Amino acid sequence: MSRSDLPSQTCTIARAVAQVGDEWTLLIVREMFLRTRRFDDFLRLTGMSSHLLSLRLKKLEAQGLIRREPYSERPPRHEYRLTEKGRDLWTVIIALKQWGDRWLSAEDTPLQIVHKTCGQVTKPQMTCPDCGEPIEAHDAEARLSQPFELERQAARRAP
Amino acid sequence: MSRSDLPSQTCTIARAVAQVGDEWTLLIVREMFLRTRRFDDFLRLTGMSSHLLSLRLKKLEAQGLIRREPYSERPPRHEYRLTEKGRDLWTVIIALKQWGDRWLSAEDTPLQIVHKTCGQVTKPQMTCPDCGEPIEAHDAEARLSQPFELERQAARRAP
DNA sequence: GTTAGTCAATTCAAAAATTGAAGTGATGCC
């Protein structure tokens, strides 16, 4: 199987990974959240090649994660902005950031998140909305739907 | 700049992305959370090639995300398990899952998360630990540290 | 005691993706 078959999987993690699970795509999305909107800025702030940036922006637009918006008619210019679907990736980026802050950084975080509502510098946490408690790997149990379970058992036995 | 330069960036998101921001790595980590531990099972359940799986497992081990543990001496066999650093990626995987469930799936989620503490099927949320409220992109403001800010401004102006 | 099967890989060639440098075209500014 190649990466291009991932979007057709049952697993929504696999599908999500197929849309945004690559290095440069995640960095483009990071930049979007830091209010970068123009081609040249993405280029310099991520350090990627213009060819690949162009491909990735097209892919992200086709997937509905970003949209191009004109900001000048003459010369024709436009900028890229996140759609709601794209903005909803905030949680993913923040999860990566918390993990990076914890495990990959000697110093303090280079990027603080301020909660506008309460004014605090915050480290967002995953919590269970039912009981309000923080939730981590060992507090959770995965339960597979029947079709997903069967699909996985078939894969295990099959050649 | 190539992907191999990402680990040396100041940004902890870039560093995190350098460690786990690729398709197959994320799927391997997903499998780990579904209690897959053996080479052959990763192979069949992710659909990746054995060559790449071997490379990725080595990389993950070198990064301290997983460790090899013998489970049989004769024949010599071992399995792969997440370290604490690896388990801490749970939030990232769950963030991807929630996003995938919301935007990429017509049906119900193929994978439910049960909160062992309270017994509920739960959709974990990012919340602000200070005020306890859910937090999303529009509730948050990014604040860059001085060195990070300067680094970015230099990139913007420089060729 | 040969044969088949399992597990955890490694090897290798072909195909695909990425990088890096250079070029394009529309326009504005001096």
Added chain:
DNA sequence: GGCATCACTTCAATTTTTGAATTGACTAAC
């Protein structure tokens, strides 16, 4: 006119990934 900006595109060289085949250490079955 000449240079600069922005948003790309083109293309060759390099790197990665794929997919198939093979290896080697063993076990279990005939």
